[in-house]
Amino acid sequence: MADTPDFQFLRNIPVALSRYLPTFLFRDTSFSDTLSTLSHEHEVQRLTLTDAAQQAFVKTATWGLDDWEEFVGLEHESADTLQTRRNKILMKLAGVDSVTVPFLTRLVNLYVADGQAVVIDHPDTYSIEILHHGGQVLDYDGLEDAINTYIPAHIGHTLLTYTKGRLVVYAAGIVRGCKTMRIGMTLQPNNKISPTPLYAAGAIIHQYHKQTIQAGG
Template identity: 40%
Template sequence: MNSFIRKGKVDLSKYLPEYLVKDSIFSAMLKAESQGHELQRADMEKLLEQFFVETATDALENWETFLGIDVNKNLRNEDRRNRILAKIKGTQTVTINFMTRLVNTYIADGKAEVADLPKDYAIKIYYHGGQVTDYGKLHHAIKTYIPAHIGYKLSTITRVKRQLHCSARIREHNVIKIKTRTDASTSVQPGTLHVKMKIIHSYSQIKIRGGIN
């Protein structure tokens, strides 16, 4: 796209006879002129790059403003270019990878995952709780790029690393089952009753009769 601008560093001495370079004054002049031309070449190349989304850097904000996209300079230039291209070309260019990068621009830890659910005509977005920086902008961004016939669902996940330490005391034992007869009966056989007695106290009863005069 910018093939008409030279890529190599400018050196004017290549276009002049060699004997001129041997002169110290002329050589110094050529060096100064070459540096000036090199600065102009670099500026022209950088300016030309701004006219194409794939190479734009400083002009990305102009592209975003023109297309009505939120300007977020904290994003990588690559992600900003992808958002611009998706807006220009329409939803046909939206992929799971693109949606993942888009969603993660509003996720603090950048670890959100997007799952494709083709049977349900939807995508499901998994993210750690408390990591969404702006729910409003997140929903707006998703609705901007996702195809109209595709739905989406946000799902909070929690992933933790835990170590579980267990201890146990093993004991060996045998279980013995004893079956009893269900027709058991109780009977008392006649016998002799032995009684043992001991007198622990003896007394006599005396009756006294009297009167009062």
């Protein structure tokens, strides 16, 4: 039998008896009203049967959890959520021969939404680490109570949240070359004039006068 059946029974959609009858019958107002009432009552019965069937399974039970707790000998606190009560019943039904890492892993994942929590044992320090993804714990108080109920008193535990992700970093830059020159200086000035050739340049400018002579006969 499946842990979480679909509870569909004969149908999984709201009851509408009109779909099984010819449409001309609904021209009669009295007949149409009667059929609507019957459809409603059939739908109530369908939902009632589904709700009753859900109580036979711990993972879907609601008001039936009282009977489950009485069966396994548990009492619940007023602040316990439905999920917390279900987890306690499931652990009680599973039974515990010895507290091992696989057992604790199953226990912890009853309170973790994605079921991916990991338990790491550290025998040298008498402690365990419980790693889980962030935002996945359904009930921290219930988880703490479950851990404290089953692990020995001399074993410490730490809850660690971690998040997996992929990070890509792109970087760019320009490579530049540079040369550093150090120019030393002395405190005593020392001016020395070295012989230097002198160069001179000039230009000769000629001026011309233009004269025009006219002659006639």
